[in-house]
Amino acid sequence: MAERIQPADPVTLTAREAARRIGSGALSSRALVEACLERIAREDESLRAWKFVDPEKALAEADERDQRRKRGLPLGSLHGVPVGIKDIIDVQGMPTTNGTAVDEGRRPEADATLVRRLRQAGAVILGKTVTTELAYYQPADTRNPHDPERTPGGSSSGSAAAVAAHMVPLAVGTQTHGSVIRPAAFCGVVGFKPTYGAIPRTGVLRLAPTLDQVGVFARSIEDAALAEVVMGADGSDTDVREYPGPLTGTTLSEPPVAPDLAFTGSPAWDRAEEGTEAAFDELREALGDRIEAMEMPEVFARARGWLDAVMRAEMARNVGHYVDRYPDQMSDKLRELVEEGRGIRAPDYLAARDMSTVLHEGLRPIFHRFDAIVTPAVPGEAPVGLDTTGDPAFCSLWTFCGLPCLSLPLLTGPNGLPLGVQLVGQRGQDARLLRTARWLVRQLTEGEAT
Amino acid sequence: MAERIQPADPVTLTAREAARRIGSGALSSRALVEACLERIAREDESLRAWKFVDPEKALAEADERDQRRKRGLPLGSLHGVPVGIKDIIDVQGMPTTNGTAVDEGRRPEADATLVRRLRQAGAVILGKTVTTELAYYQPADTRNPHDPERTPGGSSSGSAAAVAAHMVPLAVGTQTHGSVIRPAAFCGVVGFKPTYGAIPRTGVLRLAPTLDQVGVFARSIEDAALAEVVMGADGSDTDVREYPGPLTGTTLSEPPVAPDLAFTGSPAWDRAEEGTEAAFDELREALGDRIEAMEMPEVFARARGWLDAVMRAEMARNVGHYVDRYPDQMSDKLRELVEEGRGIRAPDYLAARDMSTVLHEGLRPIFHRFDAIVTPAVPGEAPVGLDTTGDPAFCSLWTFCGLPCLSLPLLTGPNGLPLGVQLVGQRGQDARLLRTARWLVRQLTEGEAT
Structure with a gap:
């Protein structure tokens, strides 16, 4: 289904590698965001992974990130990297429709905690990814990037498909039953659902709070470890008790003995x-x-x-x-x-x-x-x-x-x-x-x- | 109903004062425990505040406390002080009947977390105080120390009555609706129910975990502050998230400005x-x-x-x-x-x-x-x-x-x-x-x- 990507295309980069290059000046956030937007423009009419993208806003954020680097300011671990957000998670200034037409007009006034933390880590919020109806089992029209006749899985359908189709290196989803692991498996990307209570759900549609868990989609295990930037209590979601991070240091280390x-x-x-x-x-x-x-x-x-x-x-x-x-x-x-x-x-x-x-x-x-x-x-x-x-x-x-x-x-x-x-x-x-x-x-x- | 107590009788002491005297050697734990046991022996046939008392065991514990002092070991804030425990709270080696005949044979193998912590603070577990049936509204036969024709309140009936009747300076109860505050009010003692989630309920009969809260009965506000010794997470009761202690320092201090x-x-x-x-x-x-x-x-x-x-x-x-x-x-x-x-x-x-x-x-x-x-x-x-x-x-x-x-x-x-x-x-x-x-x-x- 998808056009062939040139190996030098920045959309092939992992989030970590992209952040590294942006940090060193070898790549600009604008160039990466432009490449992602182009790919979305070309492919998403058929893939339908995105519910909402605001190219101008994303490019303005990318420029801000590039300026920040030029001024020599400290940079977060996702500096300049575009991220997709499942459409049951509030992003200030973007519509959040929860996968249902009746919420079509909804525009949250504040970022979800995890979105705010992604921005603090330097991420550019590229847009909202398609979810099933209220993140339950009624599918939306997203297709599987490997075969348009097949489901990408749900409910985080768009997040999985977008990462698999190289439209964005990292995307956020949620899992109440199997909504991170299943679409990741079907779309052939890395899906990571951390320990229950690791990531605050403030600003995320409340479905079944005893089960609702936030997760990420990535194209490498190292990128999945970047979920650490959104972990930890926020004072609002009282079920957040664990902070299993930081993750990256351990993830990149050798196991002391071969695992069983x-x-x-x-x-x-x-x-x-x-x-x-x-x-x-x-x-x-x-x-x-x-x-x-x-x-x-x-x-x-x-x-x-x-x-x-x-x-x-x-x-x-x-x-x-x-x-x-x-x-x-x-x-x-x-x-x-x-x-x-x-x-x-x-x-x-x-x-x-x-x-x-x-x-x-x-x-x-x-x-x-x-x-x-x-x-x-x-x-x-x-x-x-x-x-x-x-x-x-x-x-x-x-x-x-x-x-x-x-x-x-x-x-x-x-x-x-x-x-x-x-x-x-x-x-x-x-x-x-x-x-x-x-x-x-x-x-x-x-x-x-x- | 109750016999007049002589002012010099150690049963009139608050828990803090008793611990102070025991720590200094002016009073022995044995003398205090004996005085409490005597009072129970004389009065409890009519008051019925106690479900179970083991005089020998209590005196042996008191002797151990007195020995410890003589050896110059560090002493906890309840050193040598007898405490009553509501009969829905597990005490190792004592029957815990939960206020119902069907649990009459129940002898827990382990202390509830709060009992273990009381012992660590030096307290002598004097016995189990009468509760209503499963700590709900069906009364037991405890009487109000101020008038035997009246209820002492419930469900922590025995704990409140025992403290009011100078049988013990401090007792533990629980509150799912009003079971600490109500009996304290009816019996004329200080009742303190700390913030929900301050005291672990491990080893306490589970009634309505969203509401179940542990509290104490005392004859002074300073003694109520001793609840601090049982506060804080124990790794088992996952609803314990607050640690509002320590309490005593602040309790004894002057408010910086007159309270409103x-x-x-x-x-x-x-x-x-x-x-x-x-x-x-x-x-x-x-x-x-x-x-x-x-x-x-x-x-x-x-x-x-x-x-x-x-x-x-x-x-x-x-x-x-x-x-x-x-x-x-x-x-x-x-x-x-x-x-x-x-x-x-x-x-x-x-x-x-x-x-x-x-x-x-x-x-x-x-x-x-x-x-x-x-x-x-x-x-x-x-x-x-x-x-x-x-x-x-x-x-x-x-x-x-x-x-x-x-x-x-x-x-x-x-x-x-x-x-x-x-x-x-x-x-x-x-x-x-x-x-x-x-x-x-x-x-x-x-x-x-x-």
Whole structure:
């Protein structure tokens, strides 16, 4: 679908490399932003990853960044780098439509905390990326950059597609069930959902606060570590208790000893496609005795049901008013969600929510023995059709327990499309997870896995 | 009801004074514990404040404390001081029956975090104080020390009565609605419920975790400040985020300027008895222009309904199994609670819970202008009869918002019984609240109120 990119085109740069070159003067922020805007102008009519882009504003911000460098002022780790923001996250002066026509006129007066922090780190907010309706399951019209007939995944569809299509080196998304890991896997980019409570959600559409987690899309693990700039308490989101950063130093370091990995098909293994099983067999073979198969007790398979109960109940509370006010403008999927959520009894909701702690306790011993869990990110390649965003089943347990997760584009499916490998770490050990991921990639590319 | 106590009897000492004397060798922990045990032996058959006392164990602990002093080891701020523990809080080696016959055989294997911390501060755990059934509204048979025909309040009935009757200088209770402030007011002692999330509830019966708060009963404000020894995160109770301590230094200090107080009848003013209104009129007169009447918008009166919804839903989740397993051994009050809680829909529960933040935001401006809110603790004197624990209406708003509250035995009702004055502070400003309370007491006793 996409035009071939010249290797020298700055849109091929990772965020870190772009920031480095802008910092040294080898590249201007304007040149990078112009290149991204050109690519969007050329490709996005068919890809539809962007909901809103303001080229003039972005270029003005880029010029400001270039001026700042020329004046010799201190520069942040994203200085001059354009970033895409999922359209359920408030950006001052840009429309934030939450993926629904009824919010079309909405223009937030303030940046979300994470957007403010991105700006403080020097980023240029390039625009808003397409999301599904209220970040739930009703797809928007974004396509998969690898095959326009296939879904990019959801709900952070535009953020994943835009990074995969080299329209922007870094984009922000959110995950309430599988909305960072799944689209990253389908689009073949790195998706990183940090530990629950690491990134404040102030200024982000509230769906199911017990589950809502912010994440990033990037084209390298090192870039995913830049999520550190948005982490930490902001005094408003009271669920932010962890600060698993800083990440970059550890991510770039060598593991003190070779990591031990646990392989699990995850409680959703019966949903894995044939090609996925085969690809993971090869991966495990390549890793030899550094990876060990792990049986997961039956109870972990129930995470999906508990997560669904919590999500439905909380979303009925938080977005039910959309259905009440605009019944005809909401999808059947959303109306059903709200109806189901309203049928859940409070003690049952509380019982489901409490199981998150129980399951997390059950997972704890794994992380005493292993550095990370290796498991599929998705059942297989991105499914054909734009009427679904695919199955989040491989994310349920980890999201429910708030563990840091990473999707890596390491495998290829039977149709030559990307197949995500998911790495899962212990709560708060995001940096170690990223370091392990870099080690894993090196093992597989350098073939030194024993 | 109670025998007259000689002024020289160590049971008259405050906890601070007792610890000071024990530390200096002027008093032994054994002598104090013996005096308390004697008083319990003489009076508790009629008062019924204690569920369990182990004299031998308490005396052995006291001897250990006395030995420690003689060896010149460092002593905690409660060194050698006996403390009573509400019978929903686990004490290793003592039965914890949660106020219900079905838990009669329960003997916890570990101390609750707060009990462990009390021991670390040198306290002697004297025994378990009587609570209502599962700390809800079905009374036990504890009597009010000022009048055996009246309720001591609940659910921390025994803790309040034991401190009032000079059986122990300090006792721990809990408050989910009004269970520290109400019994303190009815029994004429100081009750202090710190900011929500200040004291870990690990090892405390889980009722409604959004509301459950630990508090203390004492015979002086300075003793209430000793709650500082049990504050702060323990790594288990994830709702502990505040550490409003240390308290004692600030409590004992002079306010930098004379405090400004706001008087409100509270949203429950229409429940106040005639004698209460009259007593508060006098109090306000005595304080002159240091206290200002404040109108509270209508919405705050809805706190009680929202608190009730949250409490019912969460208690149905957490103690519903008692009703399922032992339907005949539970009170009608508890069965109704669980039934009502099970009828609440999850989104309605979540909506009610969210109102706590909204109301707290609404109260914030008050604390910009005033050091504390002055309001009744209870509608009036302890009601006659042991079939009720009285009305918690004057606690609903403050408990729901998690504010620190203090009940001070400053007023007397028409029958000569204590009438509690409640002071409420801003979240996290527990020390300032205690300092303001000491100032208030001095104003009233020294008549310097302008």
